[in-house]
Amino acid sequence: MQPDMIQAEGLTHYYGPYPAIQDVSFGVRKGEILGFLGPNGAGKTTTMRIITGFMPPTHGKVTLDGYDVVEQSLEARRRVGYLPETVPLYTDMSVNSYLKYMGTLRGMSPKAIKARLGEVIDVCRLGDYRKTQIGKLSKGFRQRVGIAQAIIHEPQVLVLDEPTIGIDPIQVVETRRLIKELGKDQTVVLSTHILPEVSMLCDRVLIINEGKIVAEDTPKNLAAGLQGVDRLEVEVGGPAAEVLPVLKAIRGVNEVAHTNNDGRHTYTIQAESGQDLRDAISQAVISNGWSLRGLQMVGMSLEEIFLRLTTHEEL
Amino acid sequence: MRTVQAVAWKEIQIYFSSPTAYIVGLIFLALTGFFFTQDLGNPFPEATLVPFFDGAIIMFILLAPALTMRLLAEESKLGTIELLLTSPVRDWEIIIGKYVASLTFFLALVILSFFYAALLFVFADPDPGPIYAGYLGFILYGAAALSVGLLTSTMSSNQIVSAVVAMGILLAMFFADRAFGSVSGLAGEIIGEMGVRGHFDDFSRGVIDTTNIVYFLSVVVFFLFLSIRTLESRRWR
Incomplete structure (x- = not known):
């Protein structure tokens, strides 16, 4: 059996006295698309922030490809591409220079960036907007830029927080197609509260509510198990x-x-x-x-x- | 090192394309120009840059925070800090990169102000010592003021708060030497020694004293260290 790409054990995180997540454990295999499903405030974003090394859990630990995200943070972070829910971008940069900048931060050499940039722009269909200032792009295109920055360094783990929220239906379809494509080679963790998206995209789904995992299975089994x-x-x-x-x-x-x-x-x-x-x-x-x-x-x-x-x- | 460069280069580009930086530059040059020429109206004007330096130091209490307030506060506000901190970049690389950028813009302003010195050298016969030393002191002071602003920008996601707190700290440092008279004993000595004026005035008199250089460099190191620690602590909040 292949070792898990992401291994999370007993994650608990407190914001002040309130636990955002409690004792969350799961594993994600290489090349798997895992969906986090849950209502707003269930703890999806908190879990993703911990996986990506943005903040450490109060208790518990996560390893990515065997590297502890707190203890061996740099090694772990090298392997992650992350799209936060708010799609944070530097609005006064052009698409090209933004992607180059993010590539450099992810430790790519200028040569590697040059070689990879065209590919990413194609995959995310940003061809006509290379020189456009990000602030002038529509929400859907910003989302694509957000995905482009997450995949530019070909990370082994891709973490996408609500990747299809707030964009129009056609772009939703496109984004899903893109994620499905990426999921062939990469380990993808995504969160959503759109249910059909889960059955469409994910190999496995974790339903999370009030900070706890309430169910974990393939979307199909989950449905079958409960209805028979x-x-x-x-x-x-x-x-x-x-x-x-x-x-x-x-x-x-x-x-x-x-x-x-x-x-x-x-x-x-x-x-x-x-x-x-x-x-x-x-x-x-x-x-x-x-x-x-x-x-x-x-x-x-x-x-x-x-x-x-x-x-x-x-x- | 490449990441420090990338962070710095990105910020430098923003400085040279943002209105804030140009407004700061305009105010700096316009007002220092005024200070410089003021003395020239006297019947026996002195070929000196002391009025320029004195004015510049006071102005930088306000202008340095205006240059630095954006650096990290905006990253927090936009949420881009989330991408910055999940990239394989060390916290010190981010802080040093940002600091180098602000220092670069500041040095560009300093270079523009060489114009005043050039005027003196062309039309008069100034004593060069105080001018060189004064510039060294001014650069050291600017470096210190920017490090203070960087720290407060790391602490808040609100640029205004960040700027006002930095101004407060810089004002306190400017007036700290008054403690020599008003606070008795060792405390007064210590607070007084932390004052900027006492350390700067030697420079504009043409005296380069290692103590003063060490003072300004210590301020820079201290505030940069705190900035790195503050950024690091964001992860634990």
Whole structure:
């Protein structure tokens, strides 16, 4: 097994008396895209600031490629490209000179920068704006410049804090495509509160809430684990008043919700966990002489899972 | 070393393209020009730069913070400090780079003021000793004042706060020699010795005393050291 590129153990960080994160541990393998998912203020940014070496954790430790971000900070920082949420840029510099400057800070030689600059500009599609002052660029282009500075030194670890926030839908699609591309060779950690983004981009997702990891899995497993076969949607041709009690009477059915959509009667059935009730339901419907127009398992959407994990109320 | 250079070069470019720096330069040259010519109206004017130096020192209490206030405060404000501190750059490299930039702009102003000295040498026969020594003292004083401003810029993300605090410290240093009379005992001696005036006046009289050079250099080292430590401490807050 490959050793983890990022290894975080027991991270806890206090701002004054309040813990922003508590006992957060995780590992990220080489070439993996890990998503941090959580509501605002859950501790995503704090965790990322610790990984990148911007601030040390109150307790716990992080290693990047085996280097401790506090004890061997310079070595660890050499391996990181970081895009903070606010996309901080020097607004009075041109795109070219800004990228050159960031490259130099990341320890690249002028020669290496020259060789790499064109590539980064192409990848981030900044070709027409090389000489433009950053302050005059739109938000979407600034975001691209932000990503360009994060990848210019070809870091092994790329940390992106909310990389698609505040840009228009077309640019969101582009940015995601870019991240997916980068994730092929690099280890990427990104945070978001946009759920579809997670299923689209990430190999694995950590759901973080109130400073703690509440779930960790692939987006697919996460959805499957919480829904399994226990939720079904059935469309039945028959009088709702009669169908409803019949469905409720089937063994293993916990709950039935009925919706009438212009004469299309749909019933959402919540079964006891792990039970596959498809056969029982279809038999019940047919033996009563109604028509079974549709029967399907419905995945709980990532939204619902997320809400279930991050709110205290039952859905 | 390359990172120090890169940081310094970036800041120098900003100095030479920013209005603040040019306004500071304009005020400096306009007012020192006035101080310089004031004495020339006397029936028996003296070929000296002492009025120029005296005025320049006082003006730098206000102008040095104006030059340095942006250096780190703006990085904190824009959030670019986050990228700076997550790059493989040592804290001292950032501070020294920024300091070198402010010093460079200051030296450019000093060079422009050579004009006054040139006038004296062309139209009169001044004693060169006090002029050379005075310039040395003025450069040392400027270096010290800039290091004070750099420290306060490291402490706050607000440029105004940073500038005002620096002015406060520089004013205190300027008037510290009054402690000789008003504060009794050893404390008065110590505070008085920290005053700028006592150390500077020797220079403009043409006396180059190692004590005075050491005084200004110590101030620079002390404030740069504190700046590095303050930047470092940001990580722990």
